[in-house]
Amino acid sequence: xxxxxxxxxxxxxxxxxxxxxxxxxxxxxxxxxxxxxxxxxxxxxxxxxxxxxxxxxxxxxxxxxxxxxxxxxxxxxxxxxxxxxxxxxxxxxxxxxxxxxxxxxxxxxxxxxxxxxxxxxxxxxxxxxxxxxxxxxxxxxxxxxxxxxxxxxxxxxxxxxxxxxxxxxxxx
Numbered sequence: 001x002x003x004x005x006x007x008x009x010x011x012x013x014x015x016x017x018x019x020x021x022x023x024x025x026x027x028x029x030x031x032x033x034x035x036x037x038x039x040x041x042x043x044x045x046x047x048x049x050x051x052x053x054x055x056x057x058x059x060x061x062x063x064x065x066x067x068x069x070x071x072x073x074x075x076x077x078x079x080x081x082x083x084x085x086x087x088x089x090x091x092x093x094x095x096x097x098x099x100x101x102x103x104x105x106x107x108x109x110x111x112x113x114x115x116x117x118x119x120x121x122x123x124x125x126x127x128x129x130x131x132x133x134x135x136x137x138x139x140x141x142x143x144x145x146x147x148x149x150x151x152x153x154x155x156x157x158x159x160x161x162x163x164x165x166x167x168x169x170x171x172x
Contacts, residue, residue, distance in 0.1 A: 019098040052081040053106045060103040127166035
Protein backbone atom coordinates (compact mmCIF):
# COMPACT_ATOMS: atom_id res chain seq x y z
CA UNK A 1 0.00 0.00 0.00
CA UNK A 2 2.94 2.32 0.49
CA UNK A 3 6.60 2.53 -0.45
CA UNK A 4 8.79 0.45 1.82
CA UNK A 5 11.75 2.24 3.38
CA UNK A 6 14.48 -0.37 3.04
CA UNK A 7 17.20 1.72 4.73
CA UNK A 8 16.99 -0.17 8.03
CA UNK A 9 17.05 -3.53 6.30
CA UNK A 10 19.94 -2.47 4.07
CA UNK A 11 21.89 -1.18 7.08
CA UNK A 12 21.42 -4.48 8.96
CA UNK A 13 22.37 -6.46 5.84
CA UNK A 14 25.53 -4.39 5.29
CA UNK A 15 26.43 -4.65 8.98
CA UNK A 16 26.06 -8.43 8.83
CA UNK A 17 28.20 -8.56 5.68
CA UNK A 18 30.94 -6.64 7.52
CA UNK A 19 30.69 -9.10 10.42
CA UNK A 20 30.95 -12.08 8.07
CA UNK A 21 33.97 -10.53 6.34
CA UNK A 22 35.62 -9.98 9.75
CA UNK A 23 34.86 -13.58 10.75
CA UNK A 24 36.33 -14.93 7.51
CA UNK A 25 39.46 -12.77 7.94
CA UNK A 26 39.86 -13.99 11.53
CA UNK A 27 39.50 -17.63 10.44
CA UNK A 28 41.98 -17.05 7.63
CA UNK A 29 44.52 -15.64 10.09
CA UNK A 30 43.86 -18.47 12.58
CA UNK A 31 44.30 -21.14 9.90
CA UNK A 32 47.51 -19.51 8.75
CA UNK A 33 48.95 -19.47 12.28
CA UNK A 34 47.63 -22.79 13.63
CA UNK A 35 46.81 -25.27 10.86
CA UNK A 36 48.10 -24.52 7.38
CA UNK A 37 50.92 -22.00 7.81
CA UNK A 38 49.86 -20.46 4.52
CA UNK A 39 47.01 -18.22 3.40
CA UNK A 40 43.81 -20.06 2.51
CA UNK A 41 41.53 -18.33 -0.05
CA UNK A 42 38.48 -16.64 1.46
CA UNK A 43 36.09 -18.62 -0.76
CA UNK A 44 37.51 -21.89 0.58
CA UNK A 45 37.10 -20.66 4.16
CA UNK A 46 33.52 -19.59 3.40
CA UNK A 47 32.80 -23.09 2.07
CA UNK A 48 34.33 -24.68 5.18
CA UNK A 49 32.29 -22.42 7.48
CA UNK A 50 29.07 -23.13 5.57
CA UNK A 51 29.71 -26.89 5.73
CA UNK A 52 30.44 -26.54 9.44
CA UNK A 53 27.16 -24.69 10.07
CA UNK A 54 25.31 -27.38 8.10
CA UNK A 55 26.51 -30.01 10.57
CA UNK A 56 27.15 -28.10 13.78
CA UNK A 57 25.43 -24.71 13.59
CA UNK A 58 23.06 -25.41 16.46
CA UNK A 59 25.94 -26.59 18.67
CA UNK A 60 27.60 -23.16 18.37
CA UNK A 61 24.54 -21.58 19.96
CA UNK A 62 23.33 -24.32 22.28
CA UNK A 63 26.52 -25.75 23.78
CA UNK A 64 29.83 -24.40 22.60
CA UNK A 65 31.66 -26.85 24.89
CA UNK A 66 30.32 -29.73 22.80
CA UNK A 67 32.51 -28.50 19.95
CA UNK A 68 35.41 -30.13 21.84
CA UNK A 69 33.89 -33.50 20.89
CA UNK A 70 34.55 -32.91 17.19
CA UNK A 71 37.61 -34.84 16.14
CA UNK A 72 39.65 -34.84 12.96
CA UNK A 73 37.95 -38.12 12.04
CA UNK A 74 34.65 -36.22 11.74
CA UNK A 75 36.11 -34.13 8.96
CA UNK A 76 39.06 -31.80 9.17
CA UNK A 77 37.07 -28.71 8.16
CA UNK A 78 34.70 -29.19 11.10
CA UNK A 79 37.60 -29.86 13.44
CA UNK A 80 39.46 -26.73 12.35
CA UNK A 81 36.43 -24.45 12.48
CA UNK A 82 35.41 -25.90 15.86
CA UNK A 83 38.84 -25.09 17.30
CA UNK A 84 38.65 -21.58 15.90
CA UNK A 85 35.23 -21.04 17.54
CA UNK A 86 36.46 -22.47 20.85
CA UNK A 87 39.45 -20.14 20.71
CA UNK A 88 37.20 -17.12 20.16
CA UNK A 89 34.78 -18.34 22.84
CA UNK A 90 37.58 -18.57 25.41
CA UNK A 91 38.72 -15.04 24.49
CA UNK A 92 35.11 -13.82 24.84
CA UNK A 93 35.71 -11.95 21.61
CA UNK A 94 33.36 -9.91 19.45
CA UNK A 95 34.10 -12.40 16.67
CA UNK A 96 32.49 -15.15 18.79
CA UNK A 97 29.39 -13.01 19.37
CA UNK A 98 29.22 -12.29 15.65
CA UNK A 99 29.64 -16.01 14.88
CA UNK A 100 26.62 -16.78 17.07
CA UNK A 101 24.58 -14.15 15.24
CA UNK A 102 25.62 -15.55 11.86
CA UNK A 103 24.86 -19.12 13.04
CA UNK A 104 21.36 -18.08 14.11
CA UNK A 105 20.79 -16.42 10.75
CA UNK A 106 22.10 -19.47 8.91
CA UNK A 107 19.82 -21.80 10.87
CA UNK A 108 16.82 -19.55 10.27
CA UNK A 109 17.61 -19.38 6.57
CA UNK A 110 18.00 -23.17 6.32
CA UNK A 111 14.82 -23.79 8.27
CA UNK A 112 12.70 -21.43 6.23
CA UNK A 113 13.94 -22.50 2.84
CA UNK A 114 13.89 -26.19 3.74
CA UNK A 115 10.26 -26.04 4.79
CA UNK A 116 9.24 -23.80 1.93
CA UNK A 117 10.27 -26.25 -0.75
CA UNK A 118 8.39 -29.38 -1.75
CA UNK A 119 9.68 -31.43 1.18
CA UNK A 120 7.56 -29.58 3.73
CA UNK A 121 4.54 -31.79 3.12
CA UNK A 122 6.48 -34.81 4.33
CA UNK A 123 7.90 -33.10 7.40
CA UNK A 124 4.78 -31.73 9.09
CA UNK A 125 5.02 -34.53 11.62
CA UNK A 126 8.52 -33.37 12.62
CA UNK A 127 6.97 -30.25 14.17
CA UNK A 128 4.31 -32.23 16.01
CA UNK A 129 4.67 -31.59 19.76
CA UNK A 130 7.43 -29.03 19.10
CA UNK A 131 7.03 -25.63 20.72
CA UNK A 132 8.91 -22.60 19.41
CA UNK A 133 9.51 -19.93 22.06
CA UNK A 134 9.71 -16.32 20.93
CA UNK A 135 12.38 -14.05 22.41
CA UNK A 136 11.67 -10.47 23.48
CA UNK A 137 12.39 -8.86 20.10
CA UNK A 138 10.01 -11.25 18.34
CA UNK A 139 7.33 -10.70 20.98
CA UNK A 140 7.55 -6.96 20.30
CA UNK A 141 7.22 -7.70 16.58
CA UNK A 142 4.14 -9.91 17.01
CA UNK A 143 2.51 -7.34 19.29
CA UNK A 144 3.09 -4.84 16.45
CA UNK A 145 5.23 -2.50 18.55
CA UNK A 146 7.87 -2.40 15.84
CA UNK A 147 7.58 -1.79 12.10
CA UNK A 148 4.76 -3.14 9.99
CA UNK A 149 7.24 -5.18 7.96
CA UNK A 150 8.57 -6.84 11.16
CA UNK A 151 4.98 -7.63 12.17
CA UNK A 152 4.24 -9.13 8.76
CA UNK A 153 7.45 -11.18 8.84
CA UNK A 154 6.80 -12.66 12.31
CA UNK A 155 3.16 -13.44 11.56
CA UNK A 156 4.27 -15.27 8.41
CA UNK A 157 6.84 -17.22 10.45
CA UNK A 158 4.19 -18.16 13.04
CA UNK A 159 1.84 -19.21 10.24
CA UNK A 160 4.59 -21.38 8.71
CA UNK A 161 5.35 -23.04 12.07
CA UNK A 162 1.69 -23.76 12.74
CA UNK A 163 1.12 -25.02 9.19
CA UNK A 164 3.91 -27.54 9.76
CA UNK A 165 2.36 -28.76 13.02
CA UNK A 166 4.37 -26.72 15.54
CA UNK A 167 3.26 -24.48 18.39
CA UNK A 168 4.41 -20.97 19.20
CA UNK A 169 4.74 -19.77 22.80
CA UNK A 170 6.48 -17.29 25.09
CA UNK A 171 8.06 -17.65 28.49
CA UNK A 172 6.14 -16.14 31.40
